[in-house]
Each structure stands twice: as C-alpha cells, then as structure tokens.
Amino acid sequence: MNLKLKSRLHNLRETIRHHDNLYYMQDAPDIPDAEYDRLLRELQELERAHPDLITPDSPTQRVGGKPLENFSQVQHRLPMLSLDNAFSDEEFLDFDRRVRERLEVESVDYVAEPKLDGLAISLLYEAGVLVRAATRGDGSTGEDVTVNIRTIPSIPLSLLGCNLPNIIEIRGEVYISHEGFLRLNRQALEQDQKPFANPRNAAAGSLRQLDPRITATRPLEMYCYGVGYVEGDMADRHSERLDQLRAWGMRVYPGIKRLNGQQACLDHYQWMTGQREQLPFDIDGVVYKVDRLDQQQEMGFVARAPRWAIARKFPAQEAITTVLAIDVQVGRTGAITPVARLEPVFVGGVTVTNATLHNEDEIRRKDVRVGDTVIVRRAGDVIPEVVSVVLGQRPLDDTQAFVMPTHCPVCGSEVLRAEGEAVMRCSGGLFCGAQRKEAIKHFAARRAMDVDGLGDKIVEQLVDKGLIKTVADLYQLRIEDVAELDRMAEKSAQNLLDALEKSKQTSLPRFLFALGIREVGETSARILAQHYGRLEALMESTEEKLQVIDGIGPVMAQHIAGFFHQPHNLEVIQQLQEAGVQWPDEEVMIEQPLKGKIFVLTGTLEHIKRNEAKDQLLAKGAKVSASVSKKTDYVVAGTDPGSKYTKAQELGVSILTEDELMGMLD
C-alpha cells in the first residue's frame, strides 16, 4: 500500500512538474487549467493525509510558513562578477580587438543576450534539487533568499531529466515584466500604498520581503544566463550550456543569438535597439560573451569583470536636470495636465525640455517644485516624465509647493475634479479655446477625417483668428480665409481646401471617432458603427442599450448618450452633413468568424493596403496588435518581413502568407 502511495505521489509530482515546464518555460500548456488544478489538489490531499511523505521539492511546497527574522549571509563559491560596459560601436570594437589579439584568432564566436534590468540571483541545485538561492550582494557574499525564490513559479524546485550534474549553480536575472509592474502598482494605489518607481525596484523590493507569502503575490520571473560552480559534465560552449539549462527546465530567453565576428554584433545591436520597445520587460543593453569556454578561460578576468564579455549599453533613459517652471496644459477633453519646463537635457537619444507631471495627485506625491533638481525619464516614444525629486539638492531659499489652478488658464472657466477621478478638467467645454483647438486637431487627424495638410499650427491660427469655432466651420472656409494664414501660399491654401473636400467622403467609424466623444477610440467607434449600421440609429439609442454592447462599458455609454443629448453637438453634426460629409451605411455585423483572434501584420502586402487588411480583420472580430507575443494567434508575413517574423518563429506562432490571409478574409 505504502509503495503504491509513494509511486502515486511520485507520478503526480513528475506530471505536475512536466506541466509547469510546458506552461512557464515553453508557453505551451497542453492540458486545461482545470485538469492541472485537479492534479495539484490530489497531491495536496494525499500530502495532507501523509505529511511524512512530503518532499521539499514537491510542487506544493513553494510558499513556506513563517516570515524570516532576517536574511542570512551566503558566501558564493565562485564570485558573482559584473560586466564591463561599452557605450559606443568604437568601444565595442576595442573589446573585440582585445579578444582577438589575446586569442590570436581572426574572428570570434559570440553569444548575444539581452541585458536584463533586474537582480542577479544564484540558484544552487544539488542532485537536481534547489537547495539555496542567493542575491549577488557585493559579489562574494550575498543574502539567502531561498524561501522567496521558491515562490516564483517559473523557477523549478527540481531539475527535469537525467544526466544532471551533481552540483550546479545556475545564475540569472530575476525581474518583473511591464505588465506585472503595472498590475502591481495599480494594486498598490488601490491599497493606498506607495507605488514602485520602476520594475527593477519592484523586483528588488519583492525579493527582499521577509514574509515569503508576500513575495508569492508578486509577479516575479527569471531568465537564466549562465552557470557558476558546477560538479559534473557540461557542454564546452556557453550557447550549448544555455540549451542544456533549457532542457533541464530552466527559463532561458528564447532570442539569444550566436554571432560570428564584430560586424554581426554591431548589426545585432542596431536590431536590438529597435526591438527594445517591443520587449515585455526592461533591458538596458546587450551582453556579448565569447562562446567557447576554453577561450573564456584563456581570457580570464580583470578586477571584478571577465575579459570575455561586455555589456553594450543603450543610451540612458534617465537623466538629471532642473525644473525651470511648471505650467498647465488643457487637453481635448479639458483635462488639465501639469507640465514641468526643464533645463534641456539629453536623455533616451533626444533633448528633452518638457516632462509631464500627470495630475494633481502625482505632483503632490512627488512634490515637484520650481528650482528642484529632478530625475527625468524618457523610454522610447513615451512622453518624458519626472520620476522623482533629488531632495538633497532642493534650493535652500523658500521653494513653494505647486498648487493646481482653480480656473482654466485658457478660458477662465472653473476647474473641476470628478469624484474618483485623478484628472481635473476645465468645465468650459467647447467654449474653451484650448479644448476647441484640440477637438479640431483630433477631427482632422489621419485616423479620423484625414484632412491632409491641416496641421496643429494651422488649426491654432484658424481658431485664434476667429475663422472657425467648431469642426463644421472647417467646411465653410474660403480660399481668402486660408491664404491669410502665416506661411500659406495660394497653392497650399487650395490644397487644403481640396483636402477638406476630399475628407467629406468618409466612413461611419471614422466619423464617430472624429467627433471626439469621450472614451470613444477607433475600436469603440467601429463597434458602434457595426452595431447600429446608421448614425441615426445610434443617436436614438439609450445609455442602457449602449452599455450592454460587447466592448462598450457603462462609462463610455454615459459619455455617448450624453454627447448626443447636447443640442450643440446635434447642430454641429447637422451642419457637417449639410456641408456634404457623408458615408455609406455600415453592414450590421452579426457574424464574427475571427472573434478574439489576435493578428500581427509584418512586411509589405502586395494586393491589399495594410490599413485595409487591418480594417477587414477588425470587422471580422479579430484584434490586430503591433507586437508579437505568446498570445498572438497569427503573424501575417508580407515581403521583407521584419523582426516580428523572427519573433513569431521563436515563439512558434502560426505564420500566414498574404494569400492565406486573403482566404480567411474571404
């Protein structure tokens, strides 16, 4: 009986580990969640009845009991080194030259890995079982964070397979993804706790919890990038060792590349610079490592870093500067945004002079004042923001905390803050010049009415000169009105009128989006158009009917109904139609054969414009995303596909040709 029980326990644990591996390492679960839960429950029940048979590496033993008093110290058997940095192509080439000279070779095989921005961790497995996990600390002594590391679901408590080394120390980076970070900070705000400044701090804070039950709730993940101390045989190339780690169930980044020679590395860096924005986690550079271990050994170490590796760093995304002034801007929906005017500073590849302070709560939380030294951050295309104030450098003469204005700086209307909302809004509506300008810019935008040549500067002049008050006035403009604007010759004035004329032929989704109803983006506009078919039907609908439509929430329903209740808005719509703005009725969509499927388009399509393909996919219920992830169902590859194609291959996402896509759309 006991034998049978033991064998059932063993089987259950092995099966659960196998499914954990499919789920966490390969993103490819092959049983339903409910079935997995059933296995886990059976194991838990058997263990509860026979506590003497619980093993420390059982999948049920991730979250331990009591909080720790403190973390004990761990002496690393082999020091955990850091990396030298290269900040330019030249510095990388110097590194490569040093390697070639020392090894006396023409060119070197390198492995290129992302430089993850988290915390270095060492995992010690003895006889395949995780016995200790430690932070890097000062490189020779770290802290024992085993109980916390055990709670991370993607770290196996025991290695899979056979031929395992007796003892192996696996090293890698523990981090939190962007998605996990946002979720964590949302929770923190809901619970009136201080949010984390960035994913790195969130990961560090989560691992340094003395209570593992708290760590268990944090979305920590790990990618492994190397081996420390090892007793047992391993491959003699770094790239092959990473493959071995993968085979034993460790998570290794799938996009790690083997590259030969300097040029391949330089090209790869350029490529990664473009990839960076699309990655679901922060990286601050690319690490190049000599692949052959005999060559690594020959190169050796200097001070605290190996000579066989280098981190090619991306341009810094954070920099320090001073706040010259704090202004407020009024947006299309009247939202009042405080903006810090900065001493110009080069960050993330551009010179930044303004940074958003988001809203009243944020500015109060950060207590940003004129004269302060601040850290600004600019990541990719994201609007630069003030991360924090360097309080130690606050000027000694009396700085003042910033107070939000009570009245709109543009139109003087009262500024209101709705309950439960973080933003303050100018109550002036379209009476407010700022809101009017923004509404008109939005109306003319490429994805709305697509009025070619009606840029921001022109809209501002038209409003300032009193030539237009509403979007309907655009279609009453005469050539002499337009020609009087700055830098507007007769020819370009005519071009603008032609573009306005052309924009009159539109589609219902575009028109609805162009109206600028609060909360109604392109997708919701499309849903509304397909649901109602005709504008009149939508206008007659009610808040109650609107909110039951799939994809339209109660808040949006309220805004839509409210918009069509305003006599002023109805008048503008009527004027637009009288001026000749028109669209065909939409086919009311009932069938959505691609509902919920996520598509990504890459490369040039021959027979259909990318935007059209996107529209048709959306009309069939599919979603079109800009980047490939494990959730992507199909990547459509035209000619010269980009990095998304490679990513799709790496993740095993189905790749469609243009013909196959057309087949689906038919």
Ligand code: IVH
């Ligand atoms: S290798 C022998 N590989 O960067 C070299 N480190 O500056 C030891 N890091 O403490 C590290 N991604 O926290 C290596 N792919 C990667 C890395 C990486 C991030 C971090 C790690 C280390 C620091 C060194």
